[in-house]
Amino acid sequence: MTVGAGTTEREPVVAQPPRWGAPVAGMVATLVGIATAEVVAGVSPAVPSSLDALGQLVVTALPGPAVTTAIEVLGAANRVVLTLASLLVALLIGAAVGRLAAMSLPAAAAAVTVVALVTAIAVASRPEASVPIVVATLVAATSVTIGLLGRLLGHLGLRPPRPTQVPPSPTDPPVDRRAFLRLGVAASVGAATLGAVARGSRSVSSRLVPPSGPAPQAMIPAPPVAAAQDLATGIEGVSPVLTPIDRFFRIDTAIVLPRVDLADWQLRITGDVERPLALSYDELLARELVEVDATIACVSNEVGGSLIGTARWVGVPLAELLEEAGPSAAAEQVLGRSVDGFTAGFPLAAALDGRQALVAVGMNGEVLPMRHGFPARLVVPGLFGYVSATKWLSAIELTPWDGVDGYWIPRGWAKEGPVKTSSRIDVPGMADEVAAGSVVVAGVAWAPTRGIEVVEVLVDGEVASNAELVPPLSDATWVQWRAEVTLTAGEHSLAVRATDGDGSLQAVGPSRPAPDGAEGWHTIRVRAV
Numbered sequence: 001m002t003v004g005a006g007t008t009e010r011e012p013v014v015a016q017p018p019r020w021g022a023p024v025a026g027m028v029a030t031l032v033g034i035a036t037a038e039v040v041a042g043v044s045p046a047v048p049s050s051l052d053a054l055g056q057l058v059v060t061a062l063p064g065p066a067v068t069t070a071i072e073v074l075g076a077a078n079r080v081v082l083t084l085a086s087l088l089v090a091l092l093i094g095a096a097v098g099r100l101a102a103m104s105l106p107a108a109a110a111a112v113t114v115v116a117l118v119t120a121i122a123v124a125s126r127p128e129a130s131v132p133i134v135v136a137t138l139v140a141a142t143s144v145t146i147g148l149l150g151r152l153l154g155h156l157g158l159r160p161p162r163p164t165q166v167p168p169s170p171t172d173p174p175v176d177r178r179a180f181l182r183l184g185v186a187a188s189v190g191a192a193t194l195g196a197v198a199r200g201s202r203s204v205s206s207r208l209v210p211p212s213g214p215a216p217q218a219m220i221p222a223p224p225v226a227a228a229q230d231l232a233t234g235i236e237g238v239s240p241v242l243t244p245i246d247r248f249f250r251i252d253t254a255i256v257l258p259r260v261d262l263a264d265w266q267l268r269i270t271g272d273v274e275r276p277l278a279l280s281y282d283e284l285l286a287r288e289l290v291e292v293d294a295t296i297a298c299v300s301n302e303v304g305g306s307l308i309g310t311a312r313w314v315g316v317p318l319a320e321l322l323e324e325a326g327p328s329a330a331a332e333q334v335l336g337r338s339v340d341g342f343t344a345g346f347p348l349a350a351a352l353d354g355r356q357a358l359v360a361v362g363m364n365g366e367v368l369p370m371r372h373g374f375p376a377r378l379v380v381p382g383l384f385g386y387v388s389a390t391k392w393l394s395a396i397e398l399t400p401w402d403g404v405d406g407y408w409i410p411r412g413w414a415k416e417g418p419v420k421t422s423s424r425i426d427v428p429g430m431a432d433e434v435a436a437g438s439v440v441v442a443g444v445a446w447a448p449t450r451g452i453e454v455v456e457v458l459v460d461g462e463v464a465s466n467a468e469l470v471p472p473l474s475d476a477t478w479v480q481w482r483a484e485v486t487l488t489a490g491e492h493s494l495a496v497r498a499t500d501g502d503g504s505l506q507a508v509g510p511s512r513p514a515p516d517g518a519e520g521w522h523t524i525r526v527r528a529v
């Protein structure tokens, strides 16, 4: 008797498996597989999260403008959205695998294995990954997924019998929806719970977080900024002259913060140099550290935007390290390399022209925070972050200018990224209502390292006031400014424009950030009553 004939005979007494059975089984099994990997990732710092690693792969593979747009549109939520999107895509793949499994479990197993291999490559390429443990984890996750899928499909009578198998007797019904639902719901709820707990409580070995000891100190620390030196003390809403760390913008392509084990970490100075150097964290800290107050800005900052901040950085002068290594004749570019593969390059001349570029290890009196590049990062006054401010720095490589490009250059951003002379109104806020009469307008202006000479405030398109400037902490920081203008009752536009130390008025624009930074006089509308 053929199987087909047997099936035909049983047909009248057999419940049909639901059409959604196979895809749902695939999704449940996938969820459990993902949770298995996440639970191991939660316990072992040597196994990065598969979801995060896949998300990272997507970020790296996507075209530059897509990544930039996502970061701009989603803001700080971009990582959460990406994780949920990765999960959704994984579940959709799981549904397809479920369908495939109803036809052939070996084919489905092959598909799951391919997905697991891609995941393994993504996970193993993370700097903190231990390859053997990652492979073992994914083998386990794959087995759990395929095993569960087989059982779920078995409950639905969807598991294709092997050719040698005796067809099930008509008396034990092949479709057991209750068993399917029980197992499916229990597995999904268990997996979602365990996976979420694991993600929430990911254990981080103490080797991988910044040391809790005293923060690196400059040989000659500057006195703390006095309240009187900070316009923010008197005018609520003005950017503080030093941006607190918890308010400092963060921009990077890292879905997961790279965790650096200080025991193996080194900063190498390599490439076109006479004497390559390699410094441990302790060796770096043992050098004569200096303190530099500097503003850093992201090229993606819109006119009036907040992707800019000022900090007191402590670190080793970059020029000193480069001179020690001795740039050779071919050296034209300084390329920072991060432990996570990110790179950023700028002209060697910018490192040696007297501006105070740093390999920073401290920020605002603290050990450089993880989010801002622990254990070390570059800070180069006057250059946008994407060409200069490499976080989680692992090497400084000297290279020719042509033929070697940092991460963002092939993704559509200009090779050179000097910060443009810009200004921003912090007070009043956009669309605020103010009392008619004399109105205080205040904010920041920046042109590192050219400095700011003049800030003018325009009311309804006419220059109305020459702002007072607070003496800046250094030529690398922004300048706080304050003006008073008279507003009659009604709607008005307020705009600001700065002139830098070279006497150049900032560009009126307006233009968007790509490819080399936004231009325009920040303009807001207010209503005076």
Ligand SMILES: Nc1nc2c(c(=O)[nH]1)N[C@H]1C(S)=C(S)[C@@H](COP(=O)(O)O)O[C@H]1N2
Residues within 6 Å of the ligand: 248, 249, 250, 251, 252, 253, 254, 297, 298, 299, 338, 339, 340, 342, 371, 372, 373, 384, 385, 386, 389, 390, 391, 392
């Ligand atoms: N490793 C690494 N470093 C990086 C980036 C990155 O994506 N990866 N982004 C750069 C960009 S575009 C900017 S604007 C600055 C932002 O520094 P912050 O996050 O400390 O403010 O970091 C730079 N350094």
Ligand SMILES: [Mo]
Residues within 6 Å of the ligand: 251, 297, 298, 299, 300, 384, 385, 386
């Ligand atoms: Mo940036």
